[in-house]
Amino acid sequence: MNICMVGHGMMGVWHSEGLKDVDCCLHTVVGRRPEPTAEFARTYGYRKWTVSFEEALRDPEVDIVIIAGPSETHAEMALAAIEHGKHTLVEIPIAMNLEQSERVVAAAKARGLTLGVVHPMRFRPERAPVIARIHAGEERVRHVHGRFFIYRLQNIGATGYQRSWTDNILWHHSTHLVDLGLWMIGGGDMLAAEAKIRSVNAFMPALDAHTGIPMEIVLVVETHDDQSLVVTGSYYGRERLYDTLVVSDRDSYRVDELKATLATGAGVQDIPTERENAWRCARDFVEAVRAGRDPQVPGWSVLPTMRVLHRAQEQWDAKHGRQLLPGRPVM
Template sequence: MTSIPIRLLLAGEGAIAGIHMQALERIEDVEVACLVGGVDEDARIFAHEWKIPEVSLDYEASLARDDIDAVILATPSQLHASQAAQAIDSGKHVLAEIPMSLNLADAERLTERAERSDRVGMVAHTRRFNAPHREIKRRIQRGEFHLQHLVSETYFFRRQNLNMHGNPRSWTDNLLWHHACHSVDLFAWLLDDFDLEVWGSAGPPHAELGIPMDMNIGLRSHAGVMATLVLSFNHHGPFGGFYRYIGEEDTLQAFRDELKDHRGAVVPLEGSGFEYQDREFIAAICEGRRPEAAFSDCLPTMRLLDRLEALMANSGG
């Protein structure tokens, strides 16, 4: 790592921005120089909590600063594509929160722009960096674990537009392009196979939020490995992504950075997925290399989501 700190612009003052700050505090040679917020009071409270020296509500002006090296986008999903493109055009490295966009066309345009640039462009496909999923992939690649069926359960807010801390959101989340993106990408990445058979359906739109609150998705590889995804915004109980890996040798359960075997015994693993992800972004900048989860690496997942969206629309879901 260089002794000259990478100076970051953090865009967004919501729950996911706080998770990034927790990770960045453990990474050397990084300084969050400025926060760009959406709501002035909320942004100033967030900046005070995390000791960020400057606050702005002007993203474009902040990008124009010569002393900013890179941007982390922790903004509402509908802003990711345009803000990432602005960052690249301003000569900044960029880590965009998942999803990179809410449609395939924007994802393709953004990826093309990123590939023409010499800047590091990366998407926060965090499941690729969580220790349990990396361990599963290692076992699959070494022939130690033969996956038969991945069962994924994703639960988030309970019929109200709240973030992970239970605070009101100013924007509406997307069950397919955001939450399903995590698990669709994970399955394809695990198998190194993005040419999957896909099917799925969505429940009726919520009367006020205008989005489906429940969804089921099926995936199948050419080798016959299955994935079943269940997603709900109607769920009572804990939220998050829960993964059950049913394999020939064992059944393993993953939640965040913890992995258990079929007896419930914890498999010893180390590391935080968010920290590993953000470290990868900073390391790629310092080393002048392509990061894991570059825009082009994640584009095939967006194509799968586009196919799913079309299938759901055609089925009336």
């Protein structure tokens, strides 16, 4: 399996680390600027580097494309990779709107190609027994609360890298948390969780004068079974928080992504770091392509999440007017 990595920011690093001991070849890395792209290729052992995505896609040796560039490029790049017959793993989000999300999924299905999306919260092994019990009807989720608070007045990523693009509070960070909530409520069955949704209500303020984007969000999903999913976040947060709380009729489970801990009624335990957990995503995708199976997060399975985000975006558009935003140039 020959891998083409698009982007060499934090996720490009993590995916490259995750694949270094896997039976595959780090074949080509695609970047924007020659010098850092060449340095990345040397550091992680890629055979080739290029600043031309088209050139990489034309290479018949490339089997898998991993898209880890700016969020607003994900859909366009995924569609191009699929058109060139490449199995494609897309960093979260699959796209910045529902229409393009559906286009990417449909394109992969039409070509018979494997499409995966990096939703690392579904990969945490400590959640597997809980999901199994929920799926079997032995445990029932009552409430899921995901929250993230980071200071993002300057566009610098988690590794300190100065980004060339602007983040989006709904279509990036909230995507992680909405997806996890639906996945837990459905016991791993995203379509079953979506069928239970009774209402979606979201608040995002008007555009910040400095960044040009909404900087905070409160999103509430209610189900017909009186379950609730709440997402709260702010790009004004001076204290960095990133955690999820699942409350069931059996226990409560709070994962702190930054401290790598799981707190339950029995106490607190250490779990794999966010970085270590992310390694599982690319490894699983390579194994899925080799085995001819669905990856752990197939493309079609993220569409219920994207439909919830679409409803939230429509509510903001109705209040503030539909408009192009930095970091979300597609409508």
